[in-house]
Amino acid sequence: MYVSRLALDHYRSWERLVVDFTPGVNVLHGANGLGKTNIVEAVEVLSTGTSHRTSSSLPLIERGEAKATIRANVVDETGGGARVTTYEATIAARGANRARVDSGPSRYLRDIVGEVPSVAFTPDDQRLVSADPATRRTFLDQAGALLVPRYAQRLQQFTRIARQRAALLKQLGAREGSYDAAISGLEVWTGQFIDAGLELTHVRDGIVSRIAAPFAAIYARLASGRGEAGLAYAPSFAEIMDAPDGDAAYDPRPAIAAHFQRLYAGEVARGMNLIGPQRDDLTVTLDGVPAREFASNGEMWTMALALKMALYEAVAEDRGVKPVVILDDVFAQLDESRRRQILDFALDQEQVLVTVAATGDIPDIPASAQAREVSIIDVEELARAYAGGEAGSAR
Template sequence: MYISRLALDHFRSWPHLVVDFTPGVTILKGANGLGKTNIVEAIEVLSTGSSHRVSSSLPLIERGEARATIRANVNEGADTGTTYEVTIAARGANRGRINGGSSLYMRDIVGKVPSVSFTPDDQRLVAGDPAGRRGFLDQAGSLLVPGYAANLSNANKIAKQRAALLKQLGQRGEPVDAKNAALNGLEIWTGQFIAVGVALTRARAGLIEQLAGPFSRIYDELAGKPQHAGLQYAPSFEEVLDFEQPEPEISKHYQRLYDGEIARGRNLIGPHRDDVTLTLDGMPAREFASNGEMWTMALALKMALFDEITEVQGVKPIVVLDDVFAQLDETRRKQILDFAMQQDQVLITVAAAGDIPSDATRGGDATIINVAELKAGAQDENANLVAQLQAARKNNTVDSDDDSDGARS
């Protein structure tokens, strides 16, 4: 599988862009600020439904625009090709299309074009806050677990509605009838939150179990010495993982938290507060692992995800190496390049020619794209479109004047 053409409209810093790719290695070279990372980020969004760089989709839209569109022509075999499209809306639901067909939810597109991105932020999967690990878990789930994206979307919507109700209940001076109605509503939203939360939590537990074995094996291979790298799921409410426990019992636990939730105006437990624990020889990696060991764990986690996607979907994901080489020492740079060179399509971003590892261009087969030239071409095309629109408006004005003169005569 590989993307042969990517088209962007009002995505991040790109008002319009069309760029063609080939199988194998493509290097996007350009100074910081030109938008090379935005190009590969668009592939991540198309693939997983989200970006590791932001927590919401609004920053993905060019400032002042109502929506952004990502379209990719994807070659899935010798004679087959499919066009996938997602539209990110500033307001309302994000949508998708396949081969220009009927409008779908964006979640129906997620996972169709699998990709795995290696970025400078990857070390934070070990040392950073839980939100980054949840983001990785959600992207992995969207690629590996059927229905995961839909459950996640529902959980986020219900959590938002429930939090708004908790804040309303915490306001002083509310009429008694209004508070009683809000409490009844809280029971309803809590029931829905439990139902979708249980499904999401159990899916995450299964996902971690699926990744833990490959992660530990790959870490040992990369480290070159026997160390046990572990991966455990840390849900905010462990009782959810008790498959024998009925939902009414879980509901009673939530009810005990109502006073605290109302006082704080937020959901105190649920999938939005889950975490993943990475350990090295039984110790928490974020506290005891060295900087190099954290990088190796992060690489092993991404490679484990790649292996599982390949196994489950039967295709090799697109590999994105986004400005990672400046962060890696020579050993890890070689490890990630050796891995990447075996894949169907690899997109590498670098700031300058000197940042391109020599191994990435061995054999002379790598394609190098100058992002500055892409940007200049996009600006020229935009200027031409503006000129055409201005000319069309001028012609319409002239035509209207002629019609008016004719009417008067």
């Protein structure tokens, strides 16, 4: 599977753009500010419904416009022959993001998430180990979008319920409206919060279980056996993992509801949900200790690469196709050893989209891989051809 053509309208710095890609390696080069990252980010958004650069949709839209459009022709050569499918995503400044497949009926963007699988490697990947839990939850959610049918719907439903419950907590704290009505509503929304939260927790636990073993194996290979990496799910709903004596019929909901009773005063005082999947984390360890506290910068980079490669392996196994690999300005951030590791990985994939400030930033492709097609795309030439968009949000 590979993207043969990408068209953008009012997407970040690009008022209009059409760019053709080939199977193999596609190198987009140009100075910072021309919008090369915006191009590969659009593929990521179409694939996962989210971007590694922002948590909301609004920054994806050209300033002053009401919507942005991403269209991609995707070639699937599995099963013999080549089938071309056109995917279209509309990112709205207001309202829901929409999508179409082959000019078919309009549906939600979340309904096509994962159909064009991709895995992105970015300069921020080290933060998967070193940053706060929100960064790792974003990774979990992107993994879920690629690995679990309807994951985006589950996440959206939970988020909607969590916001409603938080609004009632704030109302109670401010003593606005009817106290009895707010308490009654809180009980209803708390029950829904627990049900939706438990479902999301179960799904995330399964995701981590699928990538934990390949993550450890890939890290051992990349680090040449120096150190043992581990990955574990750290749910805020800890009770779900505490079934007594392995009781398969254990229902954690009463224990979680009791926990909410104990937290009631604090939640009302702060106007927020204090437990739930919105506070989940991934525990990344090196030789049994927390990596974010004890690992070196180089070890964190290697662990981040191993996480993304493990996700790639899981998606490829699950889908039976190789995801598009996006390497966004990573070569300038890595030492020679890690540059070689990620290049060796990328050269084995069906399609790779690489952004670099200059073609000299990418390591030499070894002679054994020279037969692979390498397409060089000058982003400065694209910018001149499609002049008219602001470059303020480009990188």
